[in-house]
Amino acid sequence: MKARSRPTQRGIPTPTARGEAFRIVAPGVNYGIMNRLLGSHLRRAQILVYEDFFKAVEGSEITPPLFASLILIKENPGMSQGVISTVLGIAKSGAMSLVDKLEALKLVERRPHPENRRSKSLHLTAAGHRELKLLEEAVEKFDLHASRNLTKQERETLLLLLRKLDLPTRTDSAPSRSEDRD
Amino acid sequence: MKARSRPTQRGIPTPTARGEAFRIVAPGVNYGIMNRLLGSHLRRAQILVYEDFFKAVEGSEITPPLFASLILIKENPGMSQGVISTVLGIAKSGAMSLVDKLEALKLVERRPHPENRRSKSLHLTAAGHRELKLLEEAVEKFDLHASRNLTKQERETLLLLLRKLDLPTRTDSAPSRSEDRD
DNA sequence: TATTGTTATACTCTATAACTATA
DNA sequence: TATAGTTATAGAGTATAACAATA
Numbered sequence: 001m002k003a004r005s006r007p008t009q010r011g012i013p014t015p016t017a018r019g020e021a022f023r024i025v026a027p028g029v030n031y032g033i034m035n036r037l038l039g040s041h042l043r044r045a046q047i048l049v050y051e052d053f054f055k056a057v058e059g060s061e062i063t064p065p066l067f068a069s070l071i072l073i074k075e076n077p078g079m080s081q082g083v084i085s086t087v088l089g090i091a092k093s094g095a096m097s098l099v100d101k102l103e104a105l106k107l108v109e110r111r112p113h114p115e116n117r118r119s120k121s122l123h124l125t126a127a128g129h130r131e132l133k134l135l136e137e138a139v140e141k142f143d144l145h146a147s148r149n150l151t152k153q154e155r156e157t158l159l160l161l162l163r164k165l166d167l168p169t170r171t172d173s174a175p176s177r178s179e180d181r182d
Numbered sequence: 183m184k185a186r187s188r189p190t191q192r193g194i195p196t197p198t199a200r201g202e203a204f205r206i207v208a209p210g211v212n213y214g215i216m217n218r219l220l221g222s223h224l225r226r227a228q229i230l231v232y233e234d235f236f237k238a239v240e241g242s243e244i245t246p247p248l249f250a251s252l253i254l255i256k257e258n259p260g261m262s263q264g265v266i267s268t269v270l271g272i273a274k275s276g277a278m279s280l281v282d283k284l285e286a287l288k289l290v291e292r293r294p295h296p297e298n299r300r301s302k303s304l305h306l307t308a309a310g311h312r313e314l315k316l317l318e319e320a321v322e323k324f325d326l327h328a329s330r331n332l333t334k335q336e337r338e339t340l341l342l343l344l345r346k347l348d349l350p351t352r353t354d355s356a357p358s359r360s361e362d363r364d
Numbered sequence: 365t366a367t368t369g370t371t372a373t374a375c376t377c378t379a380t381a382a383c384t385a386t387a
Numbered sequence: 388t389a390t391a392g393t394t395a396t397a398g399a400g401t402a403t404a405a406c407a408a409t410a
Contacts, residue, residue, distance in 0.1 A: 029269060030257035033318050034250065037325045038337070039235055041344040042228045043246070047271075048348055049221045064225070065377095068216065075212035082391065087211060089229075091379055096393065118386045118391040136215050143219045145357045149349050155220070158347070161340045162223040166230055167331050175327045247400090264368065273402055278370065300368040300409045 049146040056142035061105060062135060065090070069098050070132050073108055073122045080119040081110075107131055231328040238324035243287060244317060247272070251280050252314050255290055255304045262301040263292075289313055 034040040053064060062070075069084050076083065085095035099122065102108035107128035113119035124132060147155045216222040235246060244252075251266050258265065267277035281304065284290035289310035295301035306314060329337045 029254065029261075029265060032253045032257040033322060034253055036341075037321070038329055038341065038344075039228070039231045039246070039321075039325055040250070041341055041348075042224060042231055044348050045344045046221075046224045046228055049224055053221055064221070068222070071214045071216055072211065075214040079211075080391070083211060090377090092392070093380085093394080094378060097377085113391090116387080116391080118384095120392070139219065139221075140215060141357045143221055147220055147347060149346050150343065154343055154346070157339065158343045159218075159220065159223055161332065161336055161343070162220075162227045164331050164336070165329060165340070166223075166226050175323045245400095262368075272400090274369070275371080275403085276401055279400085295368095298368080298410075302369070 049143065052142040052146040053139060056138040057135060060131075060135065061101070065098055066101060067135065067139065069095075069102060070107065070124070070128065070135070073102075074124050074129070074132055077123055078113075078121045080113060080116075081122060082119075102128075231325065234324040234328040235321060238320040239317060242313075242317065243283070247280055248283060249317065249321065251277075251284060252289065252306070252310065252317070255284075256306050256311070256314055259305055260295075260303045262295060262298075263304060264301075284310075 031040075050064070053067075057063075057067065065088055068088060072084060072087060073079065081095050081099055082092070084090075084098060085092050088095070088098075090098075099108060099110065103110060106125055109123055109125055110120040111123060113121045144155075147158070150158065213222075232246070235249075239245075239249065247270055250270060254266060254269060255261065263277050263281055264274070266272075266280060267274050270277070270280075272280075281290060281292065285292060288307055291305055291307055292302040293305060295303040326337075329340070332340065
């Protein structure tokens with residue numbers, strides 16, 4: 001599938017360590033349609049949760065994609081680098097730089113792949129296992145903390161709905177554009 | 183409030199027009215703790231919804247922050263540029279470039295502020311009103327489409343929970359880090 | 365002295381494309 | 388001919404910092 005004929009990055013505001021875009025902080029401001037859009041709510045929620053993620057990993061060099069990569073390597077030992085680019089949906093070069101960083105941090109090592117000499121086999125180092133264990137605990141704790149406004153039941157419902165949102169039903173159908181009107 | 187002493191952008195993967203990171207597409211891959219993290223689910227959901235957003239605005243130069251800016255200006259006519267940077271949580275320079283683009287697109291104009299000669303008063307142009315009307319309709323339609331896996335009731339519940347997640351309860355408290363254990 | 369807008373600069377993430385070595 | 392990894396390059400978004408005009 002080809003990417004749309006657009007500039008690569010479409011100006012999607014990226015949450016930062018401070019937690020940013022769409023945060024409602026200005027009193028007396030009207031948000032119009034944004035109050036009804038799932039997209040706006042998801043963005044705000046993501047920012048909120050990312051704030052806690054960054055607290056969780058404070059002091060480490062770990063970012064969300066690096067964390068996800070570590071998890072994948074831990075859960076699928078020996079997997080090739082391509083899996084990262086597939087699962088995270090980034091370009092091969094992106095997966096490269098993620099693994100480069102993890103290798104530089106001595107958390108991951110590339111070994112020759114036993115079956116395919118083109119591939120590299122990814123493994124956590126001993127330090128990687130130790131570090132990830134701590135990270136997982138912290139991230140999970142802060143992830144729970146991020147949803148402190150919700151009851152346990154509400155959090156479960158939220159996870160359920162988000163999971164359902166992303167289910168395979170995903171046909172590539174699309175509603176009619178506004179041009180079709182009248 | 184001061185920013186944390188971190189590099190500005192922390193490598194958070196940004197969803198692109200194609201919809202990217204954390205998308206589960208590789209069969210037989212284990213995701214470990216990510217299956218339980220709100221952060222992972224939110225990211226996937228956001229990517230999904232952003233895909234539809236980009237379909238909605240196809241053919242225009244509009245991005246999510248540009249769209250949000252247009253909404254803000256429409257809903258709060260005459261507001262100053264600072265509101266954009268506050269609400270979207272971006273730096274002043276970021277709001278600058280957003281307004282610059284909207285002005286270049288002839289959708290917004292900067293007028294002298296009646297009360298404060300340092301400020302500019304932001305207004306939609308006639309074209310801006312026309313264009314935004316179409317954009318709003320399309321975005322709302324595609325935003326609904328993005329949640330096609332959910333019933334109407336489920337979508338409402340989801341919005342409710344996301345809203346609740348981001349409520350003012352937000353104390354700046356944080357759970358204990360893993361170092362605190364034992 | 366603080367604030368609004370502005371400009372210049374640098375950094376990060378990500379994509380594309382070309383290259384290599386294998387298959 | 389296709390695939391896994393690699394490398395180099397370029398584009399977009401955002402932050403920081405310094406500046407001018409105004410408060």
